[in-house]
Amino acid sequence: MKVLIAAAGSHGDIAPYTGLGVRLREAGHEVALTTHGSDASLVSLIRSAGLQPRPLSADPRGHGAASLRTAAAFLKDLAPGLVRATEDDPPDLLLLSTTTAPLGVHLAEALDIPALGVPLQPTEPTGDFAPPGGGARSLGRRGNLWAGRLSRRVVGRLYREPVRALRTELGLPPLTARAVRRRGRTRGGGVAHGFSPALLARPADWRPGATVVGNWWPYVPADTRLPAELADFLASGPAPVLVGFGSMPAGRARGGEPLGSVVVRALRRAGVRGILQAGAAGLSPGEHLADGDMLAIGPVPHELLFPHVAAVVHHGGAGTTAAALRAGVPGVPVPVTADQPFWAGRLAAAGAGTPPVPFASLSWPDAVDRLAAPVERAVRDQGLRAAAGRIAGRMAEEDGAAEVLRQAESLAAARRPPIT
Structure with a gap:
């Protein structure tokens, strides 16, 4: 056929x-x-x-x-x-x-x-x-x-x-x-x-x-491996938090500060290491890479990366939301448009993610605090991880x-x- x-x-x-x-x-x-x-x-x-x-x-x-x-x-x-x-x-x-x-x-x-x-x-x-x-x-x-x-x-x-x-x-x-x-x-x-x-x-x-x-999931060739730099970073310390907004535009915070800089400051305030995935938004930590607690990456299959992170900050797309749950990882949804607020709400209602952080709020003066608090909760709250793990178990069947x-x-x- x-x-x-x-x-x-x-x-x-x-x-x-x-x-x-x-x-x-x-x-x-x-x-x-x-x-x-x-x-x-x-x-x-x-x-x-x-x-x-x-x-x-x-x-x-x-x-x-x-x-x-x-x-x-x-x-x-x-x-x-x-x-x-x-x-x-x-x-x-x-x-x-x-x-x-x-x-x-x-x-x-x-x-x-x-x-x-x-x-x-x-x-x-x-x-x-x-x-x-x-x-x-x-x-x-x-x-x-x-x-x-x-x-x-x-x-x-x-x-x-x-x-x-x-x-x-x-x-x-x-x-x-x-x-x-x-x-x-x-x-x-x-x-x-x-x-x-x-x-x-x-x-x-x-x-x-x-x-x-x-x-159903994106195809990943059997011989695909994590890039060496990413694998080394994952092995060099506690599980980091991944931040990526897929095909959504990054924009800038109030005053012209790049969004990547806001994200880095929020992750550091939450006390976690971070991985910023550029995507179509071009998300980048810029000069903040120098301290060694942040890493910038390009496209990497979710199936290979998500099981190694402590939480995923994402735009709430259907595929990314599902991939994080498949890995048993809590999410911090930052929805932008279309069906993203819907999936962000479902994630929070299932107890496997924090309440949504509106994408527009990342351009506000208190953006660092608005993002740091849910990131810290996603990493520390064992209830969120337990709920994500239960859903992962059902998805595996x-x-x-x-x-x-x-x-x-x-x-x-x-x-x-x-x-x-």
């Missing part, structure tokens, strides 16, 4: 699907994964996993700061890119991320193939919690459900024009807005959410076919990729003609 995993967004939005692709490939399927061609490291990761990269012309980094207008421009570019990703070698099955699903279901219709949703965030309205884009605060059961439905309508409006143009390009008849929403929920019928029920259990009011299967494989093969089998 030929499978196309259609994912789009930042590096962290796409990288986890390499591990899912490997599981499908090992089961004998031919797997391709969409990616943004400008991210050379991601293309390299996809190739090293034995998957076929399918470059997309749309790149979220080319649309400036996040807003409804820039999101609409990105989606307008994304739709024809998905078509091109299937033209030369059409798949038998589509696996669709949160971002690509509202477009991918129409592509599946045109190709007459099944599609399975594989989002990393909850996508169904529920009374249990507010939609991920609405933050962590519950609005009560009726309010949460209403907000979830409203969020779905807002997303539908954002995709309306790209969907219209896509259906025209594919030669499909036009649909009403209501029909588009229904089509998005019924093509193939299933949604396998890729997060751990240990962190967020499946709500009882979700529709049939919407499941929570557990995480889950296999989200295996469940996606089962559902994908079941969908494909249902489409095959009977043997006569």
